[in-house]
Amino acid sequence: MALHIKVEIVNPNDLLSGVPSSSTPQFSADTSKIIIQDSLFSSSKKTARLLQSLLMEKEPTSFVIITDSRVRRLYGQKIRELFAPIATTDLIAIPQGERSKTLDCCSEILLQLSKLKFDKNGVLVLLGGGVVGDLGGFVASIYKRGVRYVQVPTTLLAQVDSSIGGKTGVDMPWGKNQVGTIYQPLAVLIDPRFLDTLPERDILNGIGEMVKYGIIANERIFTSLQRKSEFHSLSKTLIDLIEPCCKIKARIVTEDEFEQNVRSILNYGHTVAHAIEASSNFRPNHGISVLIGMLCEGWIARQLGIFEKEDFEREEKLILRILPRRKTKALSLKETTKFVNFAFADKKNIGGKLMMSLPERIGRMHRTSEGSYKIEVPESLLKDAIVRLQSIL
Numbered sequence: 546m547a548l549h550i551k552v553e554i555v556n557p558n559d560l561l562s563g564v565p566s567s568s569t570p571q572f573s574a575d576t577s578k579i580i581i582q583d584s585l586f587s588s589s590k591k592t593a594r595l596l597q598s599l600l601m602e603k604e605p606t607s608f609v610i611i612t613d614s615r616v617r618r619l620y621g622q623k624i625r626e627l628f629a630p631i632a633t634t635d636l637i638a639i640p641q642g643e644r645s646k647t648l649d650c651c652s653e654i655l656l657q658l659s660k661l662k663f664d665k666n667g668v669l670v671l672l673g674g675g676v677v678g679d680l681g682g683f684v685a686s687i688y689k690r691g692v693r694y695v696q697v698p699t700t701l702l703a704q705v706d707s708s709i710g711g712k713t714g715v716d717m718p719w720g721k722n723q724v725g726t727i728y729q730p731l732a733v734l735i736d737p738r739f740l741d742t743l744p745e746r747d748i749l750n751g752i753g754e755m756v757k758y759g760i761i762a763n764e765r766i767f768t769s770l771q772r773k774s775e776f777h778s779l780s781k782t783l784i785d786l787i788e789p790c791c792k793i794k795a796r797i798v799t800e801d802e803f804e805q806n807v808r809s810i811l812n813y814g815h816t817v818a819h820a821i822e823a824s825s826n827f828r829p830n831h832g833i834s835v836l837i838g839m840l841c842e843g844w845i846a847r848q849l850g851i852f853e854k855e856d857f858e859r860e861e862k863l864i865l866r867i868l869p870r871r872k873t874k875a876l877s878l879k880e881t882t883k884f885v886n887f888a889f890a891d892k893k894n895i896g897g898k899l900m901m902s903l904p905e906r907i908g909r910m911h912r913t914s915e916g917s918y919k920i921e922v923p924e925s926l927l928k929d930a931i932v933r934l935q936s937i938l
């Protein structure tokens with residue numbers, strides 16, 4: 546498949562000077578740029594110049610910041626002041642949490658954008674976690690058949706994962722992310738300072754995706770996490786891992802934007818995670834569901850003889866150390882049939898078959914002899930994995 550987009554990490558100084566360094570060969574229009582810098586949003590002058598150089602090709606008529614109620618309270622005014630000197634800036638806030646990731650909320654935002662007379666030359670600024678990013682990205686992809694948008698991720702999960710790669714969408718009654726598009730942001734602006742206000746449960750949420758990167762592509766990330774003695778607060782190790790995680794995602798998305806093959810490895814743990822979320826009415830948070838999903842899918846990989854025993858045990862030991870017991874015990878995993886139905890409704894399945902991407906080592910995913918990263922999993926094995934899960938959590 547032809548390359549549609551290049552996603553790369555860009556040094557903000559290179560962007561400002563217009564001279565790419567050797568590690569950032571060119572700034573072409575089809576490059577979705579990722580900028581990671583501590584205190585990026587603390588310096589208003591530098592941020593304003595950076596935005597101007599990002600928007601160089603077509604000056605924006607206006608900005609609309611889309612955010613949620615909590616992030617609005619914490620950062621709404623400050624971010625609005627940063628954008629306002631460049632163009633008229635309005636703000637739309639949705640209620641915080643996964644329950645806002647719906648078509649109803651999407652219609653409401655579309656209506657408000659039209660009332661604001663937001664036009665094709667405007668730029669949406671998505672300020673928040675994965676919910677704002679997924680919903681706002683979906684709005685950007687359909688409003689007037691597509692407008693430009695910038696991601697400003699404020700949760701650890703959004704900074705290492707959801708803001709990169711252009712997957713947008715909403716949840717439906719029959720499952721998570723069932724309606725959506727792939728539509729790349731102009732830029733992803735990552736400032737780890739936002740994480741200073743992030744509560745413990747949302748830090749854990751991001752760690753779930755970090756463990757995933759360690760297993761699917763980079764053993765060093767996994768080992769760094771293994772060395773950590775606790776996972777409930779933000780540490781330098783976690784901040785230092787943001788960039789390596791973003792690099793993995795950028796590389797995979799650039800290689801396979803529309804998930805024909807290798808991009809599916811990013812879904813490790815997610816078939817089960819999405820089924821957990823949907824069957825529990827989206828109560829458990831995403832990262833914790835992904836950790837449980839990897840426990841389940843890792844065991845399936847082991848039963849299929851794909852995952853090395855020693856690495857499977859390392860994975861299980863680390864995940865069980867991270868998971869908060871009280872919360873996981875409360876999950877309704879006992880309704881196995883409902884759960885399996887949600888797993889079969891997953892978008893990754895083909896022709897009614899349950900398809901998963903599974904690891905063979907920590908840091909390497911399994912590829913079939915035909916070169917596919919997707920493997921068919923028998924329904925009975927999924928059921929057994931859920932029953933086993935209930936005994937180990």
Ligand SMILES: NC(=O)c1ccc[n+]([C@@H]2O[C@H](COP(=O)([O-])OP(=O)(O)OC[C@H]3O[C@@H](n4cnc5c(N)ncnc54)[C@H](O)[C@@H]3O)[C@@H](O)[C@H]2O)c1
Nearest residue numbers: 615616641642674675676677699700702707712739742743
């Ligand atoms: N598009 C993708 O590729 C992709 C990948 C992974 C996950 N996701 C999606 O991401 C969503 C989960 O994202 P999330 O975990 O960021 O959830 P979220 O967006 O609901 O944010 C979690 C909570 O943190 C609050 N918050 C955000 N930033 C804050 C800050 N700096 N300080 C204090 N509070 C803050 C929010 O108000 C919210 O209450 C799920 O819907 C999931 O499906 C998408």
